[in-house]
Amino acid sequence: MTQPDVLIIGTGIIGLTLGYELLKRGQGVHLLEQSTVGQGATRAAAGMLATDEELPEALHELAALSRMLYPGLVQQLFDETGLGSGYLEQPFCLQHANQQMTFNPVGQVDPRLLTQALRSAIERRGGVIEEETTVSRIERDERAMIGVMTSRGLRTGRQVIVAAGRGSETLLGTIGTTIDTFPVKGECLSVRLATGRLDRTLFGDTVYLVPKADGRIIIGATEHVGDESTTVSLEGIRSLLAAAINLYPPLAEAVFVEAWAGVRPQTGDGLPYLGTVDGIxxxxxxxxxxxxxxxxxxxxxNVLADCLMGQTPRVTLDGFNSRRQEESR
Structure with a gap:
């Protein structure tokens, strides 16, 4: 097997988008996935490109860059693969107590469709995706990265990106690097209205409603800190439905489609880890x-690809480094 320029651990939305971006920049890419592509937190997501009202201030610059990049990304994926990503722009309504704020149209995607489009584009560009392959440890010597040890043997690469969600913490621990993450389970369901349609995203105190291009409405999401199961509880669905109907009464007559759960990786300070690892x-x-x-x-x-290729990223990553908890102490 030819050594790629970059090994990417994880094929959720982060790993797949990284793989596609690096391939566009001429890098050879090999992605490793312990399960199947996009079946973790990505599959469970509603796909909102939320307003800054819903984000920590430290994420505003990254979010603005993403919203700017999304229309071009989904168009290029469609041009290359013929697969849509469910991209829509709709009004976004935020309701707290009895007050409602309506924002300019905000984009959204269908994560499952976007996953399929990214996978197809990666493979068309010559990227390798290896599923059902568990990565057990990172391999390096005193001089440089070697690669990773997997359930199918050693996989080598000149650079390695750990984008494995909750699994990233354990994997980085094999080289003595500590990051602070914990699981947050979220339950969601989808329905279809019996009549009419919802033409905007509604975001309440305890629930959100995201209408999709195919007529489904995604209702989410519960939050269970510390729970890494993917089962769906009746109480979780009941609480979501009660809040959703209170927010948008026509849902009382809707038809049930599906329910699911996913586990999202959260950090102690609420910000992701992005960039180089401990100067390695x-x-x-x-x-x-x-x-x-x-x-x-x-x-x-975009910013990680800049880092890998020795360029200055468009957003500074100082606040997202893997050493920040130690530095704050």
């Missing part, structure tokens, strides 16, 4: 995006 040449991290992975994926790919 050739090793990078992109994890801990929590509920903003879909939104931040294009910007993450």
């Amino acid at each position: 040449d050739g090793l990078f991290v992109a994890t801990g995006h929590h509920r903003h992975g879909i939104l931040l994926a294009p910007a993450t790919a």
